[in-house]
Amino acid sequence: MIVNVFYNEKGIGDTLIVSIQEIAREQRTYETKGDVVKIFDEETKELSGFNIFRASQYFSLNSNGKVELTEAFVEKLNHVILDAGFDDPLDVDLTPKFVVGYVDELKKHPNADKLSICQVYVGDKERLQIVCGAPNVAQGQKVVVAKVGAVMPSGLLIKPSNLRGVDSFGMLCAARELAIPDAPQEKGILILDDNAEIGSTFSVSF
Template identity: 45%
Template sequence: MIFSYNKKAVGDTLLVTVANANGQAVEMERRGTITRVFLKDSNETVAWNIFDASILLPDITGNGQIFLTSQQLASLNDELTTQGFTEAITDDGRPKIVVGFVKECVPHPDSDHLSVTQTEVDNGEVLQIVCGASNIREGLKVVVAKPGAMMPDGLMIWPGALRGVESLGMICSASELAVPNAPKAKGILELPESITVGTAFIAKDYIL
């Protein structure tokens, strides 16, 4: 679930992305100020567009991916019910771009430049992530964009596969994270050992 809001660029609309449509045909159903976007073939909801969002959620702010409070989420679901929708929008409230630790790093079985990592992201949770950076290695503290993350350039992170190997996120470079003064050189951002695994990574506050 990805919530995004940027009044200046998009207008007063809260965009809620539920799933990756993967190029499948979609249809839309509008009730009041809410539009449901769903797959034509399966009727699966893939997104919600909440128009006049600041009227429903007066304290909404943001410039990209945002995280709703429990009260905002409750107000949003109350409005869905009022408009006759039967689904509810949920969110685990956990940060999506976090400090990770590369527990294992092995060569990809079908590539000479990709690596397959087992990367811890929080409280023992380990994600398999395929990475193409030359400086990836076991034992690094890194920044992980988990599924459900939106990158500064608008790229949304979903589960996927690279050359047939499942990849559940992305290990990020400083430039991908829009870290101030990010170097142009390629490679993932290597974090100090002292940073705690699972904590949210705030790019604008990070000093290279």
């Protein structure tokens, strides 16, 4: 389960936002127990997430923005949810979402001249198909991959997508998209040197 957690005391008050998946506003329904609000699809009962009020009473939160998830934090999060009376423990995917990838194959998109279909190794025998529009992408490059579930410094959540009829499961990142200081502004993904280890975590500052 891909879970993103956000906290912005100045913007929305002392509330922890636990996001699992987006559900259309007209389909959402809410159930409140104590300080915990469960958000889910009224018809399918699929879980969208939780809002936890008075969050600082339950968690040690030192910064605003995306909260880094650890096993200890997820354990505490599940404790708060279950103690409130909800039977919805979160089985969270804690694997890194920004990693070094290797463009193993590349071909032109059949329906878009400026798009390429890339097959990208990201470690542990995992290979992702990613549609990329960067003019400098090429086979044999080591690149930064934002996997599904990654949240970019801009706040963009990376989701599975379909671009002109081709499925895409991630994004190849430009330096400016990663908020790297003094990043070039021209279009193009960040190309890593040969020493970068495929599958290793790429550190992104928010």
